[in-house]
Amino acid sequence: MRKTLMALALSTCLGALALPAQAADADTMADATTDKDTDKHGHKAKELEGVTVNAVPLGQQADQIVAPVAVLSGSALDDAKAGTLGETVAGIPGVQTTGLGKAVGRPVIRGMDGPRVAVLENGLGSQDVSNISQDHATSVEPFLADQIEVLKGPSTLLYGSGAIGGVVNVVDGRIPMRAPANGFAGRAEGRYDSGTDGKTGLFRADAGNDRFALHVDGMRRNDGNYDIPGGTQANSQVKTTSGAVGASVLGDWGYFGASVSRYLDTYGSPAEPGDVDDHGDHDHDEHDGHDHGEEAATIKLAQTRYDVKGGFYDPVAGIAKAEVSFGHNDYQHVEFEGSEVGTTFRTQANEGRILLTHEPLAGWEGAFGVQYIRRNFSAIGDETFVPPTTTKAWGIFLTEQREFGPIKVELGARTDRQTVSPDDQPRRSFSPSSFSAGASWRFADAWHLSLNLDRAQRAPAEEELFANGPHHASDTFEIGNPNLSKETANQAELALHFHGELVEGKVAVYTNRYDNFIYLADTGLEEDGMPVRTWSQHDATFRGAEAEATFHLARNDSGAWDLRAYGDTVRAKLTDGEGNLPRIPAGRLGTQLNWSRGDVRASVGAVRYFAQNKTADFETRTAGYTLVNAHAAWTFHNGESNQWEAFLDGTNLTNRKARLATSLFKDSVLMPGRSVSVGVRAFF
Structure with missing residues (x-):
């Protein structure tokens, strides 16, 4: 049934694409989700x-890039912003999310998650520990973003080993690259969520002139336990x-x-x-298997980040622009069992990038650069399942592009x-290495065909190599393999x-053959009352x-x-x-009337999420479900420069029971039920 419906959807889109074009200047919406009504402040104006x-x-727009990208x-x-980064981008085709309630959700790109998907803030890694376990939140706040960019498919070329599955880059303008056109711009928001009795407030302001620019922002969210069907x-x-x-x-x-x-x-x-009575906070039928005599697990996270960034035009002969960025990150999160400290995770990381864009050379435009990362990681406490580890990485890269009439080539x-x-x-x-080649053929004013070929390699992450012990918050006894070798992805996308x-649209098919793919496999065994999962390695194939x-x-x-x-x-x-590989996203079909x-x-x-029946050993199937959502907004003005917008958002309006096939916790944790936000x- 799922294959039939998916084939029908693809055929419908292809049939729609065959409709005649009436004009050549239509907005791009398949390659980049953009707003046609955005003004100089980032909202309501005529056209973007x-x-x-x-x-x-090279400062390219989304529809100029051969590789698959969405913005x-x-x-x-x-309208898409949610409490987690994964949920915010989950409406993009090919992108879903992991999930543990309203606090944790990391992007899943074409079936890839964890250490294969790089989460960036303004081009530098978030350097949290969200890639280590599905109960760990990201330290990037989507509510403060100006835009969010998703590179689908291997992106190791630009960002190294941890981007073999893709990149999600949150652009928030915390280091201003220019001043607002009128010297000052800002925004503020307040909202109430019925499903959590939650309140969220935020503000940001930018000011400056042609010599100096200043940015400040802040956000506060306070959500209670969320509603699910029946409790x-x-x-x-x-x-x-x-x-x-x-x-x-x-200057x-x-x-x-x-x-x-x-x-x-x-x-x-x-x-x-933890221990919840039958008249308490959840339906026990949804939580079979928990030891309710234990204390509840909570996590307290704190991160301080220092960033420096510069862009210099024509610094030396032959170089059109030099971009330098450096970030230092101090991160800690403490996992509590009741009031007792369980495990403390800490990272200190330094990351630097230099990107040099050269002048056109024999018709080729491109850039080259170097990247350095040093990361000190430790997990200390009763459940030190990964030893203290220092990771150092150097990378050099080159990217070039050229147009040959209607054909554009990227290497x-x-x-x-x-x-x-x-x-x-x-x-x-x-010593991982990566190579990519892409071509786009604009064979008519409104049509173009693109082909991307990638060979990318990834070094194993510290948890995959060295994990050995219980992790209470994720309810897993995790065992690594210090003998893992690097994995190699060979992807083709048409x-x-x-x-x-x-009509505007896009249809893409891809295949990715992995040598020595690393995955967390269920063993069917238990240790300390937790399921034992081991980091394993095998050749694998992804098709989508x-x-x-x-x-x-x-x-x-x-x-x-x-x-x-x-x-x-x-x-x-x-x-x-x-x-089969475990925790692969379910197929889905969605529609929205605007x-x-x-x-x-x-x-x-x-959006209809189909049942996931192609499960790995000891993995349970995931039932299908349909989520109905709605949005409404009214813009009104207060003077020439001030603008207000009242909005109403509804999610899971039919209050369906929903479980994510990508989640380790799907059998015990439901996704949120019906909720309405007003603000x-x-x-x-």
Whole structure:
């Protein structure tokens, strides 16, 4: 049934693409989710010409990049924003999320998650420990983002070993690269969420002139336990505080600035809710298997980040622009069992990048650079399941592009040297290399075909190599393998794009053959009352497809009507008949009807997640479900420069029981039930 519906969706999109184009200047919506109604402050104005993708060199817009990329910005980002980064980007085809309640959700790109997906803030790694375990939150706040960029597929070329599955880059402007056009710009927001009795407030302000720019922001979220069908999910509360101040000096020569940011997060692990009575906070039928005599597990996270960034025009002959960035990160999170400290995770990390864009050379445009990372990691306490480890990595890379008439070619290469040094164990060294080639053929005004070929390598992460012990908050006894070798991905993607006046869309198919794929396998055994999972290695194959189309139904006195339809599926299995890989996203089909007229906009949509029956050994199936969501917003003005927006968002409006196939905790933790958020945004 799932394959039939997916094939129907892909055929529908392809059929839609065959409709004749009426104009050549239609907005791009399949390659980049952009806002057509965004002004100089990032909201309501006439039309956004294009969105520059910061995560790739040369200042390109999303529809100019051959590799698969998607961007959320403007009102599309405002409507998508959620408490976790994974949930915020999960509406993009090919992108889903892991999940542990409202506090934890990391992006899953084409079936890849954890250490294979790099989470960046303004081009530098978040350097938290969210890649180590699914109960660990990211330290990046989507509510303060200007735009969020997703690079789908291997991105090791630019960002190294930890981006073999893709990149999610959160751009928040904490180091200003320019001053606001009118000298000052800002925004503020307050919202209430019925499903958690939660309140969220945020503000940001930017000011400056042609010589100096200043940025300040802050955010506070306080959510209680969230509602689920038939009850409340115990121990799912979350409190988050984030803020930053940054400043830059500006001139015709470029910019140079610095910022300091702080992120604090305290949340419960609904996978370990502790002792809850039958009249308490959850339906016991949804939590079979827990030892309710234990204390609830909570996590308290704190991170301080220092960043420096500069861009210099024409610094030396032959170099058009030099970009330098450096970040230092102090991170800690403490896992509590009741009031007792269980395990304390700490990282101290330094990361630096130099990117040099050269002048055109024999028709080729490109950039080259170097990246360095040093990370000290430790986990201290009763459950020290990963030893203290120091990781060092150097990488050099080159990317080039050229147009040959209607054909655009992109080429790139990178090599790294990475060492992982645990306490009291032998050091491991790896030398991953990556190569990429892509071509886009614009064979008609509205059509283009793209092909991407990638060979990427990844060194094992510290938890995959050295884990050995219980992890209470994730309810797992985890065992690593210090003899793991680097894994190699060989990916091919073919995509067809159409941009017309009536229809815009994209269909893509891909295959990724992995040598020595590393995965966390269930053994069916228990240790200390926890399931034993081991880091294993085997050849594997990922195959998938994704499609998206937007139909511009009407532009008349009743308003502007658009219908968006999308779908994705991925199949991942071990080669030689060894079975399926665990925690692979379920296929899905979604549709959304959007309407706007004047200062009012609204949308309603539904997404069907199909059952995941292609499970690994000892993994349970995941039932299918349908989520219905809706948004509405009304913009009103207070003077010439001030603008207000009242909004109403509804999620899971039919209150369905939903479980994520990507989650370690799907059998014990439900996704949130029906919830309605109401709030006001101010732009000034």
